[in-house]
Amino acid sequence: MRRFTRISRRRKAIALGAGISLASLVGGVAVVTLSPIMSLTTIEVTGASRLDPQRVVDALDEHRGTPLAFLSDDEIAADLADFTLVRSFATEIVPPNTLIVRIVERAPIGALETANGVELVDAAGVVIEVTDAIPDGVPLIQLPSDDAEGVAFGAVADVLIAVPREVVARIRTVSASTRDDVTFELRDSAHIVIWGDAERSAQKTRVLDAAIAATDQAVRWTYDVSAPDSLVVRDAG
Missing domain, CATH: 1.20.5 (Single alpha-helices involved in coiled-coils or other helix-helix interfaces)
Structure with missing residues (x-):
């Protein structure tokens, strides 16, 4: 017991x-x-170039004093919703009192001439900036209408994302009326390039480079690489 x-x-x-x-x-x-020791006092913003980082800090100022464990990405997303330049963001908490917000900004893929001026737009059709002139290296997008949400704009956006940046920089104008008839005019030579859709863009780039190298550059050509296995070259006049 x-x-x-x-x-x-x-x-x-x-x-x-x-x-x-x-x-x-x-x-x-x-x-x-x-504890107040583990509450937010410092907000750092990285990745912003077009956007003023201090504006982001000011928008998040209401969270100062919040315990780090209670910081919410959903609430931060709501605070950043008014910044059209913010494509996405990520947060990092650094104890004892710091929040780092890493911004990914929208980047222009081309320009649209509208009644409001030259609108620089990203791949989603979001207007990033309105300018008086088209910046160097930015192609002018020509569509049946100024609708940045239509099929033609989507086709152009897909192609401009798929082709190498050095090719985009050579494009003066890009046009489309359907999903598979995207066409360029090159900036330095006025050659016409019938690209088609965004499929097989890497192969189309190689075929275009070889065709340009093999043809007389004193002549304005139309290069049809829409079917890269069957290149068509003709005098554009």
Whole structure:
């Protein structure tokens, strides 16, 4: 009986000690987590070039003093929703009191001439900037209408994303009326390039380069690489 009692008391003591330790641990974590020492005081913004980083910091200022554990990406996303230049973002918490917001900005793929001026747009048709002139290296997008949400714009956007940047820089104008009839005029030579759709863009680029190298550059040509296995070259006049 004495032995059984000693064992029972020992088990109760161990259980009580474990409970106290667990409670202390949970309490300690709660105190540290909710302590002002672990609350947000510093906001850093990286990746912003067109967008003023200080504007982002100001938009997130209401979160200062919030315990780091309670910071919400959903709430931060809501605060950044008004910044059209922000394509996406990621956050990093650096204890004891810092939040780093890494911004990925929208990048223009081309320009649209509208009644409002020259609109630089990204692949989603979002207007990034309105300027008086088309910047160097930015192609002018010519569509049946100024609709940046239509099929023709989507086709142009897909192609401009797929082709190498050095090719995009050589394009003066790009046009389309359907999903598979994207056509370029090259900036330096006025050659016409019938590209088709965005499929097999790497092969089309190689075929175009070889065709240009093999033809008389004193003549204005039309290069049809829409079916890259069957290149067609004709005098554009």
